[in-house]
Amino acid sequence: MTELVPHPRSVVAAPGEVRLTARSRLDAGAGTEGVGHWLRTVLGQSTGLPLHEGRQPGDNCGDGVTLRLAAGLGPEEYRLVSDRHGVLIEGGKAAGVFWGAQTLRQLLGPDAFRRAPLDRDRSWAVPYRTIEDAPRFRWRGTMLDVARHFMPKEGVLRHLDLLAAHKLNVFHFHLTDDQGWRIEIRRHPRLTEIGSWRARTKTGHRASPLWEDKPHGGYYTQDDIREIVAYAAERHVTVVPEIDVPGHSQAAIAAYPELGNTDVIDTSTLTVWDTWGINPNVLAPTDTTLRFYEGVFEEVLALFPSEFVHVGGDECPKDQWRRSRTAQARIRELGLAGEDGLQSWFIGHFGTWLAERGRRLIGWDEILEGGLAEGAAVSSWRGYAGGIAAARAGHDVVMCPEQQVYLDHRQDAGPEEPVPIGWVRTLEDVYRFEPVPPELTPEEARHVLGTQANLWTEVVEDQGRVDYQAFPRLAAFAEVAWSALPVPPERDFAGFERRMSVHYRRLDALGVGYRPPTGPLPWQRRPGVLGRPIDGPPPIR
Ligand code: TNX
Numbered sequence: 101m102t103e104l105v106p107h108p109r110s111v112v113a114a115p116g117e118v119r120l121t122a123r124s125r126l127d128a129g130a131g132t133e134g135v136g137h138w139l140r141t142v143l144g145q146s147t148g149l150p151l152h153e154g155r156q157p158g159d160n161c162g163d164g165v166t167l168r169l170a171a172g173l174g175p176e177e178y179r180l181v182s183d184r185h186g187v188l189i190e191g192g193k194a195a196g197v198f199w200g201a202q203t204l205r206q207l208l209g210p211d212a213f214r215r216a217p218l219d220r221d222r223s224w225a226v227p228y229r230t231i232e233d234a235p236r237f238r239w240r241g242t243m244l245d246v247a248r249h250f251m252p253k254e255g256v257l258r259h260l261d262l263l264a265a266h267k268l269n270v271f272h273f274h275l276t277d278d279q280g281w282r283i284e285i286r287r288h289p290r291l292t293e294i295g296s297w298r299a300r301t302k303t304g305h306r307a308s309p310l311w312e313d314k315p316h317g318g319y320y321t322q323d324d325i326r327e328i329v330a331y332a333a334e335r336h337v338t339v340v341p342e343i344d345v346p347g348h349s350q351a352a353i354a355a356y357p358e359l360g361n362t363d364v365i366d367t368s369t370l371t372v373w374d375t376w377g378i379n380p381n382v383l384a385p386t387d388t389t390l391r392f393y394e395g396v397f398e399e400v401l402a403l404f405p406s407e408f409v410h411v412g413g414d415e416c417p418k419d420q421w422r423r424s425r426t427a428q429a430r431i432r433e434l435g436l437a438g439e440d441g442l443q444s445w446f447i448g449h450f451g452t453w454l455a456e457r458g459r460r461l462i463g464w465d466e467i468l469e470g471g472l473a474e475g476a477a478v479s480s481w482r483g484y485a486g487g488i489a490a491a492r493a494g495h496d497v498v499m500c501p502e503q504q505v506y507l508d509h510r511q512d513a514g515p516e517e518p519v520p521i522g523w524v525r526t527l528e529d530v531y532r533f534e535p536v537p538p539e540l541t542p543e544e545a546r547h548v549l550g551t552q553a554n555l556w557t558e559v560v561e562d563q564g565r566v567d568y569q570a571f572p573r574l575a576a577f578a579e580v581a582w583s584a585l586p587v588p589p590e591r592d593f594a595g596f597e598r599r600m601s602v603h604y605r606r607l608d609a610l611g612v613g614y615r616p617p618t619g620p621l622p623w624q625r626r627p628g629v630l631g632r633p634i635d636g637p638p639p640i641r
Pocket of ligand 1: 414415464481506508556557558
C-alpha cells in the first residue's frame with residue numbers, strides 16, 4: 101500500500117515484498133537508536149513482533165529493518181529501500197530516519213496504527229519500494245489553544261503522536277489567554293491557583309444566551325511540561341511555547357491585579373474571563389509588569405529548549421492605555437509614537453531580552469505595527485499581508501492565514517456542521533493553500549520558514565472536537581507543508597482524495613474522530629443556536 105500521506109518526492113515500485121516475522125531484527129545504527137526505540141515500540145504494539153535489536157544473523161536474509169545515518173542527505177531527508185535485502189531507511193540526521201520510519205508504518209497498512217494486534221498469526225509485508233523524500237519547509241507547524249479549553253496532558257501527548265504521523269514538526273503551544281493560564285510558574289503561584297480555571301463558560305457565539313454553568317480549568321505542572329517537551333522531542337517535534345502579552349491577559353490580571361491598568365479600572369474585581377472576543381483588559385506598561393514577565397519567561401526558557409519563543413502580541417486594544425496616566429507618562433518619557441509605539445516597545449523589550457539569552461522572538465503579525473526588533477519573526481495570521489511586509493523587511497515568517505488554515509473555522513456550509521465559526525474552510529481549500537505568495541522575490545521567499553495551521557478552541561470543547569476540527573484537514577495541510585506540490589490550480593485534489601481513502605483507515609486505526617467526507621455523524625452534530633458563529637459572517641444554514 102503506497103497511498104502515502106504526505107506524498108513523498110519520488111516512489112519507485114517493484115514486484116515483491118519484505119515479510120516481517122518473529123525472527124526479523126531491527127538494527128538501529130549509531131545516532132538512530134532513539135528512532136529504533138520508537139519504531140520497535142509502535143510496531144511491537146501493532147504487530148506483536150519483537151523486532152529484536154541487532155543485525156539479521158547472516159546478512160541479506162531479507163526480512164529485517166536497518167536504520168542508518170547517511171552522508172549527503174539533508175537533516176530531514178530520507179531514503180527508504182525495501183527489496184530482497186530487507187528494509188533500509190537512511191536519513192541525513194535522526195529526524196530524517198524518523199520520517200522514514202513513519203513512512204514504513206504507512207507501508208505496512210492501516211493495522212500498523214493499532215495499539216495491539218488483531219490477529220497474531222497474520223503476516224506483515226512491506227512492498228518493494230525505493231522512496232526518496234524530503235520536506236519542502238523546515239517549519240511544519242500546528243497551534244493548539246489549550247487556554248480557551250484545556251486539553252489534559254494525555255490528550256496533548258496523543259495529539260503529538262498524530263502530528264508526527266503526518267510529518268509535522270512544530271507544535272505551537274498557546275498556553276495563556278484571557279480565559280485561562282495553563283502553565284505552572286513557580287515564582288507566581290496564583291497564575292495557576294486563580295488563573296487556571298473559570299467559573300462558567302459561554303457556549304457558542306459570544307452573544308449567545310447560553311452558558312455552561314460549571315467550572316472549567318486545568319494546567320500543566322512543570323513536570324508535565326518537561327514530559328510533553330521530551331515526548332515531542334522523541335518524535336522530532338519542537339514545542340514552541342506562547343505566553344500572550346500584552347493583550348489576551350485577563351487571566352493573569354485576575355491572579356495579580358497589579359499587572360493591569362489600575363489607574364483606569366479596579367482590576368481587583370476582574371475574574372478569569374468567561375466569554376469570548378477581544379478583551380479590553382490588557383497589561384499595564386510598567387516596570388512591575390516587565391519584571392513579572394521576565395520571571396515568567398525565565399521559567400519558560402528553562403522548560404522549552406526551542407530557538408523560538410512566542411510572545412503573542414495580537415489583538416491588544418489600546419483604550420485603557422489611552423486613558424491611563426501611567427501609560428501616557430511612559431509614552432512621553434520614552435518619546436514613543438503613541439499607544440502603537442508603546443505596544444512595539446513592550447514587544448521589543450522581550451525581543452531584546454530573549455536575544456540576550458540566545459533565543460528568538462516570534463509573535464502574531466500585529467507586532468509589525470510600530471517596528472520590529474532585528475531577528476524577530478512573525479506568524480502571519482490576518483492573511484498574507486503581514487507576512488509579505490515582514491519578509492520584505494528581512495524578518496522570518498510563518499504563514500498561517502486565517503483565510504485558509506484556521507482549523508476552528510467550519511469545514512462545510514451544511515446545517516449540521518457543529519462549528520459555530522461561520523467561515524467555511526473545506527478540505528480542498530486547505531489542500532489548495534500556497535504558503536509562499538507569488539509577490540515575493542526568491543530572495544524574500546527565503547524568509548518564509550514554513551507554515552502553520554492554527555486550532556483555536558473557543559468552540560472546541562474537548563478532545564473529540566479537536567480531532568473533528570483537525571482531521572482530515574491536517575492531512576491536507578501536512579501535504580502542503582511537506583510535499584513539493586505544484587501551484588494551487590494544478591494541484592491534484594482528486595488524487596489526494598484517492599490516497600485519503602486509505603488514510604482514513606489509518607485514522608480509524610488510531611481512533612481519530614475526524615469529520616467523515618459525507619458529513620458529521622449524528623453525535624458530532626451541534627446545530628441550532630449553538631451553530632451561530634462566534635465571529636465573522638452570519639451563520640450559515
Ligand atoms: C483570532 S489568531 C485570534 C484568537 C481567536 C481566533 C478565533 C489570533 C492571533 N487571535 O484569539 O481565538 O481569532 O479564530
